Amino acid sequence: MAVIEVINVEKTYNESQIKVTALKNINLTIEAGEFTAIVGPSGSGKTTLLNLLGGLDKPTSGRIRVGDVWVDTLKGSKLINFRLHHIGFVFQSYNLIPVLSAGENVELIMQLQGVPAAERRKIAYSLLEKVGLADRYKSKPSQLSGGQQQRVAVARALASKPNFILADEPTANLDGKSAENLLQMMELLNKDDGVTFIFSTHDQRVVNRAHRVVVLEDGVIKES
C-alpha cells in the first residue's frame, strides 16, 4: 500500500476577497521508502502541498490518504495525535525548542507519545548516535551549528517512528558542507532503515540525490 495517496486535490485561498488557487488537480502517490523531492519556483505551491501532506492544512477539494487514514477528514486533537504518531517534520529553520537540550528535543516527541522516561532517553541517545551527535546530547540548540541543529531536527522527526518525514527546504539555511553531510545522513537513513523522505526544495544537490522528482509549476504537477 502507498504511504501517501493524493487524489484530485485543489487548494484555494481567499486573499483580500480575491480567490488564489495554490494547487490544482494534484494527484500523487508516494510509496514506502521513497526519497522524493518536490521542486519548483517560489510560489509554485511546494510548501502548500507539504502542509497538506502533513495534515497542517486542509484541501479545498480532493482527498489525501496517509496509510489507511483519510487525513482530510481528521480534525482537532485527533489530527494532532495522528501527526504525532505518523508524520515527522523537518523545518527550514530547524525549529528546535531553545530551552531544551538536543537530547530533550528528541525526547519531547516521545514524551508527548507517552513513552516512559528511561526508554525515551535510550531511544533519544541512539537516534542522536545515528545522526552523529550522541556526544552533544546535553548541548542546547544555541551551542550547535546550523548543520548540527538540522541533524537534531531529523533525529526528532525520527523519534515518533513516522510513516514518512516531510522536510521543507532542509538545506536552505546550511552551508555547502553541512548541507552535503545532512543529505548523506538522510540518504543513509533511507537506504539502511527504509525511512521515507519527502522534500520541498530549491537546492540542486537535493534534487540530484532524490530518487524521484516532482515538479510543480503554478500549482500544477508538471512532472512526476
Place this chain on the structure above:
Amino acid sequence: MSYLKLAQRNLWRNKRRTLITISSILFAVFFAAMMRSFQLGSYSLMIDNAIGAYSGYLQIQNPDYADDPSLDNTIPQLEEITALPQKVSNVKAVVPRLETFALASTGNLTKGALVLGILPESEKNFSHPQSFLVKYRFTNQAVRNIVDNPNITEAIKSKVKILEGEMYPTEKKLADALGDEAIDTTVLNIIKRECHYNGRFISASDSEVVVSSRLAKFLNLNVGDSIILMSQGYHGSSAAGIYRVAGLVKIPNPELDNKLIYMPLSKAQDFTGCYNLVSYWAINLKNASDESLQNTQDVINNMLDSKNVTVKTWKELNRVLVQQIESDNKSGIAFLVLLYFVVFFGIFGTVIMMIYERTHEFGVLISVGMQRKKLATLVFIELIFMALIGVVIGMGVSMPIIHYYHVHPIALTGNTAKMMVDMGFEPLMPMAPFGPYLYRQAIVVLVMVVLASIYPIRRIIKINVTDAIRHR
C-alpha cells in the same frame, strides 16, 4: 522533562520579558497592600481614638439615653454590671461614667465642655487617661529659656518658637515634634528640663479635675488654677461648682481634646445631683470583631433583661464615625479597583507580547504533535509561576514596610496635620498589622493573572498552525 520544568526554563529564556511581567505583578501586590494597609490602619486608629480611649466597644444605657442623652435618662450603679468581667468571658473591663455638658469658665473666658465623671482607678485599665497626662509643655517661659540658651542651635530655636503652647504626654512625642534636630541627647535633656510640666491624674477621693489640653489652652488654664463649671443638674436642678485643676491631658482624638474635663464620679454625682446614678457603663472587649461584638451584646442584653437597660455597640453609638469610615472605605476600594485595572492591563500587555513573540514556536509544537490543551496548560503554568514569584516578592517587600509603619506611624505635619486635626482625627498615618487584607491583595492579583491568561489560552486553542509557523 516535566511541564513544570519546561515552563520554568521557558520563563528564563527571555529574562527581560519575564522580569517585566514579574515586576508588574510585584508592584501590583506592593501598591495594593500599601494602600489597603494605610486605609485600614487609619480606620483602626480612628476607632481606637474614639472607642478605646472613650466610648468603649459596648455601652449599657437607659433605653432612652441614645435619643435624649440627658441626666434624666441615667441608670443606677448596678452590682450585676460591675461583675460583668467575671461573668462574660469576652468582657475585658467595665467602667461607669456620668456625662454632662457644662459651661467651663475661667477669668473672662468661657467654653462649652464635656464633664466626664469617672472612677479614675478603673479608668486606668480601660481608657488609660493617665497615659495622656501632659508632662511637657512649651510654656511662654520655657520657650524664652530655650531661646536664650546658647547650647541650642538656631534651627531648634525657631522650631521651639513655633511649638509655643504645645503639650506632650511623653518624651517620644516631644522628640517627634522637634524632628530630627533633637537627636542630640544633651539638647533634648535641656528642652525636657525647661518644658517639664507638673500635674497629676485625679483619684476617686479628689475634688479636683483634669482638663484636656486644647480646652486648657483656650481657657488659658494651668495646673493649680481654678475652673468654674455651670450646668443643668438632675431633673432640672441647677449645677455649679468650682474645681482646682490637678493636671492636663492630651487626648489623641482632637474633638475630645477640645472639650473634655475628667472629674471623679462621686464629685460629678454631687455636681449634678445624680446620686448613685450613671449615664452609661462603657465596656471594653477582649475580641472586638464584628461577630464577637454582636454575640457579647446579645449575652449582656439577655443577662440584664429585667433591669430596664439596653446594650449598644460602638457602631450604634458612633454612626457618624461609621459612616465616615464606610464612605472612605468605598472610595478607597474604588481607587484600589482603578489600580487593579491599570495593573491588569499592564500584565495583559506583557502576556500579549509574550504570546506574539512565541507564535512561531507554538505553531511548531502543535505541528510536531503537542496537543493545544497541553500547550495552553504549559503557558498557563508559566504565567502562574510568574504570578507566584511576583506575589511572593511583593508580599515579602510589603511586609517589613507594613510592620515598620504599623509600629512607627507616619506623623503628619504642617497644613495636612492641621486639616486632619480640624476634621477631628489624630494626625497620624499608621499601617494596619498583617491580616487577611494582605492575603486578599495577593489573591486578587493572582485572579487578575488568571483573567489575563484567558486571551492567550484562547489564542493558542484557536491558533492556525500554518500561519503560526510562518510567523516571525
